[in-house]
Amino acid sequence: MTPSFSLQKKLGDTLMWYVSANRGFKSGGFNGRANTAYDVAHAKYDPEYVWTYETGLKLESSDHRLRGAIAAFSSHYKDFQARVSQDVNTFPVLNAAALSIRGLELEGSALIGDHVTLMGQMSWLDAKYDRFDDFRLDPSFPGYDPTISHAHVPFSPRFTARVAVQRGFDLANGSRLAFGGDLSYRATTWLSVDNRDVLKQDYYSVVGLYGVWDSPQDTWQVRMGVRNLTDEHYMIDGQEFSSVANIQTAYYGLPRNWYLSVRYNF
Template sequence: MKRTQLSSAIGLVFGLALMAPVQAQQAGDTAATTKPAETKRSEVTQLEAVTVSARRRDESLEKVPVAVSAFTNEDMKDLQANNIDGLEFEGAAVLGEGTKLSTQLAWMDARYDKFVDPRTQVDPSLASLHSHVPFSPKFTARVALAHTFGLSNGSALTFGADASYRSDTWLSVDNRDGLMQKAYTVTGVFGVFDSVDGHWQLRAGVRNLGDKVYKTDGQEFSSVGNIQTAYYGAPRNWYVSARYNF
């Protein structure tokens, strides 16, 4: 089978430093913390970086990481390439002194040019069985906010929170209702302590603060008793970690 791939990317990076350069950091559960000396230099709203990209590509389904156990190699020859268009946005800003806001937004439009399934030809009621490309939510987003307090001894204490959103997502090649996850949002909170010498970092937090129940993956075997299996994300959980930098 011939495989073709067409890709294009448009990137825009915009940086504005009003007081002093600030190294981009990822806020949220994995955010690096801002040292007290750095926060004093950022007393005004500061836009660090904005990245926008667009992408389009044609791929054979053989290259898409999903299981297609219901089809033989001969069947796959009738399956044409699917198209994926999308836009991504990433931005970060320092708000006032020691407050960091970061966000990521993405839009994706995934679709099949053609999907030949003998079952849909025999049974017209299955015509919508492949209306959606699996694992291709139309919208995803994440926003995180963190604030760093400089302590009197020179160490730093950071508190933050984040929220992640994902729109409706189909989890199998056959679009089964039981293997579809409705749109959901997961939140988390965290705290980080950085020692004055930069050697020690202590971190604690809560993931999935609202104890949201959501599916992350699915498997279906239409040819084996129509078995459907769903996998779920972790429930609310707490964590504590310590790191030493040499």
């Protein structure tokens, strides 16, 4: 069962409060490439379950020029599924952990004057394992590896943030032109369950710029811009193949790239 509960209440014309509780799951399965007697005996892994609780406020000024939201949440995982690497060229999934994540999210926008919009988002995460059961850390296990660490939950940066600004222009023929840019920040992020240093991405920022033209009645739109203006090099994902010649594979974000798109709306 995956029950979901929610309640919201208006606290006036410009403010709304809500609270929710949701249960989710990820199906269990079997490790199909068992190479050892231990793998055969532990081929099955159970479903992963999570309860998430959230509360927050949403507000909008009476003149609709200011909008904002704040949310706090707490997630609690049971039988968290983690894929790990062994020295026998297998990558079993373990019901390894009990995991807790707490977070806070803020977002807002403001219309400054008649044509300038300022936007921002920020999130804070506190992710930690309450327990991590890893047979590879048992000294009696043939593939014992004391270098493995589970101090950091992967893909859980402490802070992320984004600020953006857009300036619009109303043209004489009824079309519209806008120019904008944004700056995104991401704190240090670990990309592997085993916390390998080579799959640790330090904090980084990415800048984007764009321009967009919309025809009268929004029939045509032409957009062009540049992503990753400063050509930042950063990893976005990683794969742990330590059991295969101690290989770790990293996947990188796109380098600086320009784009042009034309859209026609029927």
